[in-house]
Amino acid sequence: NAGVMQNPRHLVRRRGQEARLRCSPMKGHSHVYWYRQLPEEGLKFMVYLQKENIIDESGMPKERFSAEFPKEGPSILRIQQVVRGDSAAYFCASSSRGRDVSGELFFGEGSRLTVL
């Protein structure tokens, strides 16, 4: 009964490199959310995806960031040309019915990105 799986747990990149974070939702879940947690701050919504669709990307920075959730395989959050300000913990969450507002989200352990 695996939960939400994220990898890598820790990622170190130099400025200008690319970071790819992966998230496999809980079994049976088709709705994925990405959140970013900066030091001393709460969680900020980034993007909400269903299989092959981006539902809400209003929290995504306009440049360098992209997300996908293909028909097969994990959801991927991609950060191009990373800068030091991208250093944060990135959390993925999933739910079985995204539009069921009564449902809680199930979170992964997070991917901690450090940009040198």
Add this chain to the structure above:
Amino acid sequence: AQSVAQPEDQVNVAEGNPLTVKCTYSVSGNPYLFWYVQYPNRGLQFLLKYITGDNLVKGSYGFEAEFNKSQTSFHLKKPSALVSDSALYFCAVRDGDRGSTLGRLYFGRGTQLTVWP
């Protein structure tokens, strides 16, 4: 706009004493409210939620929360704190009436709870 405020960055209590972690919210429609707990270097774990019905909600690990519509609050409580309760607690809200943001949770900044032995 939807938002959550956790007015205390830190709460310190002695083991065995009651604890309260405060949360107030703002939504334009019906509020659906959640509490999560985060241990160091871990993900968020669901504690409890209020959707409808009884204003007092019971959750995991002996925690409970009281929904107060007039005060737009959803404070987390526990009658007797344990050292193992020390963690970061997040309140979150979802606006049940906004179709464009269905599914999205808005989180507070978090409150660090420390329980002293």
